Amino acid sequence: MWCILTNGIKWRVYRSIEKCAAPDKLMYEVSLDPEASEGMTVEQIARRMWRFSREEMAKGSLDALGEQTFTDGKVRKALQALLSDPPRQLLNLVRKAGADQNLTTQQIKASLMRITGEVNPGQPPTGAAVAPGASSLSPSARSRGAKQAWETRRAARSESPYDEAHHLAGKPQEAVALFKALDRICMSFAPSDLSRRYLAKSVNYDHGKRCFCSVHVLQTGLRIWLPLKCGHIENPPAFARDVSNIGHWGTGDVELRISNRAELDMAADLIRRSFESTR
Known part of the structure; x- marks a missing residue:
């Protein structure tokens, strides 16, 4: 179930039973080199090394941690895919569970994206028509200075070359x-x-x-x-x-x-x- 690769200094722990590319099977790594330990304390390094000790392996501690970590990752990925483009069945279930048949498809989609953090605050919700350079809020809702500051922050976020x-x-x-x-x-x-x-x-x-x-x-x-x-x-x-x-x-x-x-x-x-x- 586990594959541990080491040169005696750096230890890389892989969950070999996962059905994915080898790099994605990496559970965690730990280094005994102070310059490569990324600021971890001696206690933190020791706890990570202890995970694959004979005692902990016999108790199944690493197995439990690995199962939880990889399962959560798979479910999270599936939910992100579902919520980014929710099927009609899911939308109908949400409408029914919410006991409000007046909820529109676009309202439910936008709400799901807000709740799951798929849309950063400050960005217009799905389906909203916003002219380039214009705020999604009415002019009366903000002072001119506040509106300009908001536009600047929004532009800076959208222009960032980095993401998650x-x-x-x-x-x-x-x-x-x-x-x-x-x-x-x-x-x-x-x-x-x-x-x-x-x-x-x-x-x-x-x-x-x-x-x-x-x-x-x-x-x-x-x-x-x-x-x-x-x-x-x-x-x-x-x-x-x-x-x-x-x-x-x-x-x-x-x-x-x-x-x-x-x-x-x-x-x-x-x-x-x-x-x-x-x-």
Whole structure:
């Protein structure tokens, strides 16, 4: 079921039973080289190595993690395909379950895309006619200055040469799953008021004009930056550090080095605190 390739320094763990191209079978990797460990702590490296120890393999821990990670990836991909072009049967089911026969097909499609984050906030919904360079909101809804600022942000997003695929290309399945989980956490705070910005080295989550979370996807997990002060965090987790005097690709003085879902769950409160600081 598992294939582990190593040169004694770097270990790459593949779930060999998956029916996909070999690179896509990569579950995770870990390196003992401090210069190639991507900032992971000794404890984080040890936990990843322990996953394929005799004891853990006997308990089936890696099997359970692999099954969950790859199954979630397949289901997520299927749902994205379904919701990007929902079949009539699905639309009818949604209309029936919503107990409102007046819901139109376009309304349901647009709602599904908003709920699943397929459309970034600020972009017009499917079927909306918007003249080039014009806002989808009426002029009376915004002041001239606010409208111009909104148009500028919208144009900047649409002109970015980067996207999610750029950040996830070649990444192990566990790292992809961690990013997807972080994305759900961030976008859950205020779906209609948040936007993603895809930069060369990071994905930024913005609330209005302010970024409350930046993330860089690594081979070994996530590097997250929050605009908080490390000294204001009581009992910071072991995977957090102060980078106020260290150059980095994100926004903020607090860096979180996330290597598994348990650490991301622990970080959720800090991410929420960062979001609330922008309100």
